[in-house]
Amino acid sequence: MIEAMNAPIATHLAATSRLDQINDDDPGFGDIFSDHMFQVDYRDGAWRDPRIVPYGPFEIEPGALCLHYGQAVFEGLKAFLGDDGVVRVFRPDRNAARLVESCRRLCIPEIDPGVFLRAIDELVRVDRRWIPARRGRALYIRPLIVATEANLNVRPAREYRFFIMTSPVREYFTGNTVHLKAERRYTRAAPGGMGFAKTAGNYAASLLPGAESQSQGHDQVLWLDGVSHRHVEEVGQMNIFFKVAGKVLTPDLRGTILPGVTRESVLTLLQEDGVECEARRIDIEEILRAADEGTLEEAFGAGTAAVIVPVGRISVDDRTIEINSARPGPLALDLYRRIVDIQRGDVPDDHGWNRIVR
Ligand code: COI
Numbered sequence: 001m002i003e004a005m006n007a008p009i010a011t012h013l014a015a016t017s018r019l020d021q022i023n024d025d026d027p028g029f030g031d032i033f034s035d036h037m038f039q040v041d042y043r044d045g046a047w048r049d050p051r052i053v054p055y056g057p058f059e060i061e062p063g064a065l066c067l068h069y070g071q072a073v074f075e076g077l078k079a080f081l082g083d084d085g086v087v088r089v090f091r092p093d094r095n096a097a098r099l100v101e102s103c104r105r106l107c108i109p110e111i112d113p114g115v116f117l118r119a120i121d122e123l124v125r126v127d128r129r130w131i132p133a134r135r136g137r138a139l140y141i142r143p144l145i146v147a148t149e150a151n152l153n154v155r156p157a158r159e160y161r162f163f164i165m166t167s168p169v170r171e172y173f174t175g176n177t178v179h180l181k182a183e184r185r186y187t188r189a190a191p192g193g194m195g196f197a198k199t200a201g202n203y204a205a206s207l208l209p210g211a212e213s214q215s216q217g218h219d220q221v222l223w224l225d226g227v228s229h230r231h232v233e234e235v236g237q238m239n240i241f242f243k244v245a246g247k248v249l250t251p252d253l254r255g256t257i258l259p260g261v262t263r264e265s266v267l268t269l270l271q272e273d274g275v276e277c278e279a280r281r282i283d284i285e286e287i288l289r290a291a292d293e294g295t296l297e298e299a300f301g302a303g304t305a306a307v308i309v310p311v312g313r314i315s316v317d318d319r320t321i322e323i324n325s326a327r328p329g330p331l332a333l334d335l336y337r338r339i340v341d342i343q344r345g346d347v348p349d350d351h352g353w354n355r356i357v358r
Helices: 065-069 092-105 113-126 200-205 207-215 261-272 284-293 330-344
Strands: 036-043 046-054 072-074 077-081 087-090 137-147 160-170 178-183 220-224 232-235 239-244 247-250 277-279 296-303 307-316 319-322 354-357
Touching: 036 113, 046 113, 065 137, 072 092, 072 200, 077 113, 077 330, 087 113, 087 330, 092 113, 092 137, 092 261, 113 137, 113 160, 113 354, 178 207, 178 232, 200 207, 207 220, 232 239, 239 261, 239 284, 247 261, 261 277, 261 296, 261 307, 261 330, 284 296, 284 307, 284 319, 296 330, 307 330
Parallel strands: 178 220, 178 307, 247 277
Antiparallel strands: 036 046, 036 160, 072 137, 077 087, 077 137, 087 354, 137 160, 220 232, 239 247, 239 296, 296 307, 307 319
16 A cells, blocks of 8 residues: 555754754743654655655645645644653554544545554654653654645545654643633534544634633633534543543544544543443533532543643533532542653553653
């Protein structure tokens, strides 16, 4: 399928480094990109010419199909530098698998997971010095595939570029808790749509609802389903969890929700702990009722960029509920600590989740 699969990755190193431009106190999120990027191009039915080149602009035809019809999919994952000096990438195999699913939904030729993993290994190795060492920091890895063929017919392109860039980051949210607005009017995804795919259009569609909710004093949108506008789906750019009467609830994956790697890791850890977990439809009324009855113990978002983010308040129509007195809950704090400990190599990686970059 992929000519590049076994081809060596050619490496062209940058003449100078921009490493001194990082603000060590706060690298921000995606504000600066590391010195190099990976690229491979698809043409004549095969991925060709894998290479690592200095990070920088490249030419794209104004007629490129990705610019017109949004044929673009991406991923997000992180590399960590542990106190032991070892570089670990967290669960890249799960991102490789999800990218294949996103490609299928958008008629993009698949990237072989082996190519994906090898490209990340090489790129992280080349820009190893860009990986922040401090806890709470990481090298964010952003793989992206865009349709580059210039054509105005609405059809799958015949040419693509797959590229990977990296960026030293802090966590996505800086506050203690977030305030959500349950969104009754706009929806993120509908059955049969692209909700499960990590594609640019889903994020573009979230901008206006996000901006409106922020102008009303909320931090993030709590997405409800696109049919009845009642069932909880996701929060902003994360998956959502609730703890109700000792049980952990999260929406099940039914094609409208992104299958998050952090979501999957949280469920694994909780199930191993013997915590009762249910992945199922969650009516927002059930959450309001639990708040009224005093059984809503915690809520938190989970995602790669954000890790675990406690939810302090949720506004639903004209009501606002406060969760755990708007303070981070013990479960969210514990999950955050355990996931970061695994990612940084502070505890044994019993699940084999880390890919070591030598
Ligand atoms: C991630 O968590 O990696 C994401 O892709 C969210 C991003 C849009 C900030």
